[in-house]
Amino acid sequence: MTLSQALSNGKFIITCELAPPKGTDVSNLMKMASSLKNQVDAVNLTDGQGGNMRMSPLAAAVFLLKENLDVIWQVTCRDRNRIALQADCLGASAIGIRNVLPMRGDDPKSGDHPDAKPVFDLETTELIKVLKQLNEGFDMVGNPLKGKTNLLFGCTAHPNAPDLKKQKETLEERFKLGAGFIQTQICYETEQIKKFIESLGELAKKTILGITPLKSLKMANFMNEKVFGVSVPKNIMERIEKAGEQRAEGLLVAKEIVNEIKKTNIGGIHVMAVGQENALPEIIKFLTDT
Numbered sequence: 001m002t003l004s005q006a007l008s009n010g011k012f013i014i015t016c017e018l019a020p021p022k023g024t025d026v027s028n029l030m031k032m033a034s035s036l037k038n039q040v041d042a043v044n045l046t047d048g049q050g051g052n053m054r055m056s057p058l059a060a061a062v063f064l065l066k067e068n069l070d071v072i073w074q075v076t077c078r079d080r081n082r083i084a085l086q087a088d089c090l091g092a093s094a095i096g097i098r099n100v101l102p103m104r105g106d107d108p109k110s111g112d113h114p115d116a117k118p119v120f121d122l123e124t125t126e127l128i129k130v131l132k133q134l135n136e137g138f139d140m141v142g143n144p145l146k147g148k149t150n151l152l153f154g155c156t157a158h159p160n161a162p163d164l165k166k167q168k169e170t171l172e173e174r175f176k177l178g179a180g181f182i183q184t185q186i187c188y189e190t191e192q193i194k195k196f197i198e199s200l201g202e203l204a205k206k207t208i209l210g211i212t213p214l215k216s217l218k219m220a221n222f223m224n225e226k227v228f229g230v231s232v233p234k235n236i237m238e239r240i241e242k243a244g245e246q247r248a249e250g251l252l253v254a255k256e257i258v259n260e261i262k263k264t265n266i267g268g269i270h271v272m273a274v275g276q277e278n279a280l281p282e283i284i285k286f287l288t289d290t
Helices: 003-009 027-036 057-066 082-095 124-136 164-176 190-206 217-226 234-242 246-261 277-288
Strands: 013-018 042-045 071-076 099-103 152-157 181-186 207-211 268-271
Touching: 003 013, 013 027, 013 277, 027 057, 027 277, 042 057, 057 071, 057 082, 071 082, 082 124, 099 124, 124 152, 124 164, 152 164, 164 190, 181 190, 190 207, 190 246, 207 246, 217 234, 217 246, 234 246, 246 277, 268 277
Parallel strands: 013 042, 013 268, 042 071, 071 099, 099 152, 152 181, 181 207, 207 268
Antiparallel strands: none
């Protein structure tokens, strides 16, 4: 079942995230793809996550497609002008990628090439408009294409957005342009997640909530200090600090969040196992087992 089919059928969706390798060795990527294909509806391939240089997600996608995994290609506005963005979208559709998540992209100053010059020729909503036109058979200036794209494109949201009403208006605008799903940033505050879901209304059914298990108190502190818009509540910090096995406690916290949101009309979960990618199959099984 593809992501598009899962969304249409109202299935509780499970997606996860993999980073392409820092180099040409794809053996671990292939191993992960093989182990995940019966667990998830789609796999996100990140595009220079954190502003760090890695293999092109378009190239990495070829290997996941060989394993019959549905790929969500993350494409950022950070590194390409409008010509390159359109070119890559055409290439993505041609090689069999069905889904794309357009994003602004992390500032290069935070990555491993801090002197890199960001492009940002287009903003995210402009790129979404381009994706709509490519699907209709035209480039962004109206020239006809010899073969149109067939891409399901999504958009991002944040449960901790300071103005949930304004965020919903932005999401509604993007859905009017043809967006078909939402993937979110992490949130550890259950009540805030519920407020976010309530604010979405019917869009909640198309929303896939970001889940990242905390593996240690050190990681929880990092989230609070370094990850924009993410805060780990004091009670969770204390639980992890006191736990004999901090990673196990972090997994339990994540499972409790998943169990709570399953009671709502949320569309599914997006598992980002930061620093624990090789354990993704076990993490997903733990989080989703009833």
